[in-house]
Amino acid sequence: MNTQATPSPQFYLTAPAACPYLPGEMERKVFTHLVGQRATEMNDLLTQGGFRRSQNIAYRPACEGCRACVSVRILANEFVPNRTMRKLIAVNGDLVGTMLPAQPSTEQFALFRRYLDDRHPRGGMSDMSALDYAIMVEDTHVNTRLIEYRKRVPGAGLGDQPKGELVGVALTDLMSDGLSMVYSFFNPKLDRRSLGTFMILDHIARTHQMGLPHVYLGYWVRGSAKMHYKTRYQPQEHLTPRGWERYSEADDSEG
Known part of the structure; x- marks a missing residue:
């Protein structure tokens, strides 16, 4: 023994x-x-x-x-997209999201660099090389996947492997109670598609289809304008000293 x-x-x-x-x-x-x-x-x-x-x-x-940093998770089984979100889902109806093993590609890295150079040119990841990207994807001992979002090729069947233009990628952990979005990036020139929002909505739908309750979004930072978007997806819970509690923007007593 x-x-x-x-x-x-x-x-x-x-x-x-x-x-x-x-x-x-x-x-x-x-x-x-x-x-x-x-x-x-x-x-x-x-x-x-x-x-x-x-x-x-x-x-x-x-x-x-x-x-100020507060952990956020969306209650996927209760989530109902609002009118704006439904329109966005329709706009991206020509995209196919495919869950793949966590293996980097030159195509992904090219999109990653395009995203960083446009959205975060002076950020902490701005000087990442192809090797750095490969390590970010592959250096994991947990259950991790990549979800590639591609334009559907006209005439392709629903069961066919997507071969169209790569427009977005999400690095995602599969957990016992849902999905955790580790990092995502996309074509920054496709503003009309709001791909960052669309990928979150897609993760919510995937989690619901899996019969799991939560999508983990990382940290919402009270007082940071660029983190405000994380509170749009209701209902959601925030981790407090008392544990996970439901949150709505009306509850925010900031200021």
Whole structure:
């Protein structure tokens, strides 16, 4: 009989650094490594506890004087798209989303670079190379997939492998209670399609079809305009000191 205890994860704390979301604030993170046979199970537990994954690292904010970062998850089984969202789904009716193994391609990287150069030219990922992108996709010990969004080729059957133009990609973790959107990027010139919103809506639909309850969106940052979009998808829950609680914009007492 093996009585050896299962090793517990070791947690570490980063040094203070400038916050990328709130001017004048400093951020710190607590993190651990997601490796070994229990990595998928640990990723589930940590994500449900407010952590996010980046490659084989799980992290969450541990800022000393700020609690603006709040974990968000959409209740997929209760979600009903509003009129604007339904119109957007119709606009993108010619797209096919295909879930694939987490394997990078030169086509994906070209789209990734196009997205970064247009949307985040001075961001922390702006100098990523093809090797960096491959590591971002492949360096994982958890149940990860890529979802490619392509234009449907005229005349192609529903069961055919899509071969049309690649317009968006989502790196997504499959979890016991839903999908966690790790990172997504898209053709920045296709403004009419609002591909960032469409990919979230598609993940909600996929999660509902899988019979699972949650889509994890990462952190909503109170006071950050560029994070406000995450509160559009109702109903949703926010992780509070009391656990996961339903949230609506009317509940926000900011200011």
